[in-house]
Each structure stands twice: as C-alpha cells, then as structure tokens.
Amino acid sequence: MDLNTITEVVRRPSDRPGTDWREGDAWLAGGTWLFSAEQPDLRRLIDLTALGWDPLVPSATGLEIGATCTVRELYGFTPPADWSAGPLLAQGCEAFLSSFKVWNAATVGGNICMSLPAGPMITVTVALEAAYELWAPDGSVRTVEALDFVTGNHRNVLAPGEILRRIEIPARALRKRTAHRRFTLTRLGRSTVFLVGTQTPGTSDLLLTVTAGTTRPVRLAFDTMPDARTLQQSINVIPADVWFADPNGTPEHRHHLTLHFAEEIRHELMAGGPA
Structure with missing residues (x-):
C-alpha cells in the first residue's frame, strides 16, 4: 500500500538512530505490516536495514538475534548440535501466517514489536527465556525480559522512539x-x-x-x-x-x-x- 502521508525516508540513519526522533516517525525494517495498512499519523520512515546489524551471532553464551534478522534467515539457521531447543526456532518460523515472500522481508524484531497475541517470535523468545536490548532516543540502553515486553494485544513497553536492537537467548535455555x-x-x-x-x-x-x-x-x-x-x-x-x-x-x-x-x-x- 502507498503511504501518501510520508514526506521523507531516512535511508542512512546514524549508527545510534533515534537522537532526532520526532512525532510522526516510524522505524522501517521489513515493512510487511507497515505497508499493509493506512498510517495517517506518519510523516517519516527511518530505514533500519541500512545499519547492517548482524542477523545471527551464536556463541558459547547463547544466540544473539539482530532485530532486523529476517524470518528467512532465522529459518535457515543451523544451531549447534548441543542446542536441543534449536529446532524450536524453525518451528516458530513455520507458525507465521504468511507466504515465503513475506519471510524474505519480515523481521524477527518487527514481529515482536507488533506485539500481537499470535506473534510466533514472541512465543519462541519467551519460551527460550530471552532478553531484549532496547535503545532509547537519549542514547540510554535497557534490557527487558521477553516475558515482560508484551503487555497486551498490540501493546508493549516501548517508549516513543525506543527501538528493539537485539534479542539474546541464553545457551542454558537452548540446551x-x-x-x-x-x-x-x-x-x-x-x-x-x-x-x-x-x-x-x-x-x-x-x-x-x-x-x-x-x-x-x-x-x-x-x-x-x-x-x-x-x-x-x-x-x-x-x-x-x-x-x-x-x-x-x-x-x-x-x-x-x-x-x-x-x-x-x-x-x-x-x-x-x-x-
């Protein structure tokens, strides 16, 4: 859908986007929901995909998922053999009400921030005891447990201009x-x-x-x-x-x-x- 109220798209935001956040802004990642409905209050889109965040970073401490990681990238991830819960990541992707074309654009962070009851990335990250790293416009960072992020249907703890940067899943949960x-x-x-x-x-x-x-x-x-x-x-x-x-x-x-x-x-x- 064309968003005819948009007057500007920030294609190359700063490495710490949000310092110039103003009313009428929206973060743009996959855009699969953003462009599916009218957004009359929006004036500017800030493209997060240009920041090049690593989609998936496995380590001895667990798995870091960048907020702009696509569903397709997560589905294609091969977890280490000792991560018994690893298959749950792909099973969550299979729970999306979407086509393979949407998988190529939709992001893990976008699904979480939509905060719909049926959001499968919410299900998977809560079940695996994840934590979310949030960036505020003033440059501060806070960490919220996945369980506490969604507060209701299409509601969450994000403040205006705050952004989900990464999801961190501990190795102990993945085992x-x-x-x-x-x-x-x-x-x-x-x-x-x-x-x-x-x-x-x-x-x-x-x-x-x-x-x-x-x-x-x-x-x-x-x-x-x-x-x-x-x-x-x-x-x-x-x-x-x-x-x-x-x-x-x-x-x-x-x-x-x-x-x-x-x-x-x-x-x-x-x-x-x-x-």
Whole structure:
C-alpha cells in the first residue's frame, strides 16, 4: 500500500538512530505490516536495514538475534548440535501466517514489536527465556525480559522512539528439551493457541509458556513436574481478562485447548519424547 502521508525516508540513519526522533516517525525494517495498512499519523520512515546489524551471532553464551534478522534467515539457521531447543526456532518460523515472500522481508524484531497475541517470535523468545536490548532516543540502553515486553494485544513497553536492537537467548535455555503444541482453525491459519514446554536436562522441572490464546505471554514454572491436577489448576488461575477473543477463537475455547495441550506437553516431557 502507498503511504501518501510520508514526506521523507531516512535511508542512512546514524549508527545510534533515534537522537532526532520526532512525532510522526516510524522505524522501517521489513515493512510487511507497515505497508499493509493506512498510517495517517506518519510523516517519516527511518530505514533500519541500512545499519547492517548482524542477523545471527551464536556463541558459547547463547544466540544473539539482530532485530532486523529476517524470518528467512532465522529459518535457515543451523544451531549447534548441543542446542536441543534449536529446532524450536524453525518451528516458530513455520507458525507465521504468511507466504515465503513475506519471510524474505519480515523481521524477527518487527514481529515482536507488533506485539500481537499470535506473534510466533514472541512465543519462541519467551519460551527460550530471552532478553531484549532496547535503545532509547537519549542514547540510554535497557534490557527487558521477553516475558515482560508484551503487555497486551498490540501493546508493549516501548517508549516513543525506543527501538528493539537485539534479542539474546541464553545457551542454558537452548540446551533444554522442548515440546510444543499449536492449534489453528485452518492448516495455514493464525495461531489460536501456541504452547511450549521446556525442561532442563537431568531434572524434572517444567517451564510452560502459553501464548496466542492470551493477550500477553503467560509463563508457568514448576521445580518438579506437576501432576495433571496441579497443572490444570495453574492454568485455571490465569485471569479471565487475559484470555484473547477474536474470530479464531473465544476465550473459553482457547482455555479448553490450553488445558488439553498442556497435558499433552506434560506427558511428552515426562516420557522423554522428542526434544
């Protein structure tokens, strides 16, 4: 879609963009959402892709994902053999409601900053206990846990002009065993619920991440594997106003699916199923 209110595109911003941020500005990365709808309040776009941020930097401490890393780049990443949770990165990419053409432009950071309940990059990074590095217009930097970034449907903690620079996933989370479940009304549809369970090797703990069915990510943590009743009770205490409603499912339907899939995840991790 043509954005007919735009009067300027900053093609080569400074290495620390944002110092001249003003009302009517928008960060431009893949632009797959930005150009899909009218943006009457925008006057200027600032192109982040020109900054050349490294898309993926694996190291002994974990994985750094640049905010402008495309979905295609993440999907093509081959994680080290000892990162048992590595396949979850590709599985998250497969949860996008988009074509391969969109994958080539859409960015990991853009999906996170959109902060939609069904954002799969939110699901994956929360499940893998990631942290987000945020840059403010005044030059300050802060780190926010992925779990705390999204606050509601299309809402997050970003201040005006603040930018997501990178996502940092710790190696300890990438070495965990995983199990996930996702439900959609159609084969390639938007997620109605998306759950991920992780377990530390050599333990019986459980970290269950609930997304898509809720307006913000919900994490349930257990030091030892809970029984079915305890797990169900933990899900039942999620506040009623946190469950999401849209054409893909009612809150009641999403609650029911979450109970069902959480129990499947519990059984799979208890049985030592696929990592």
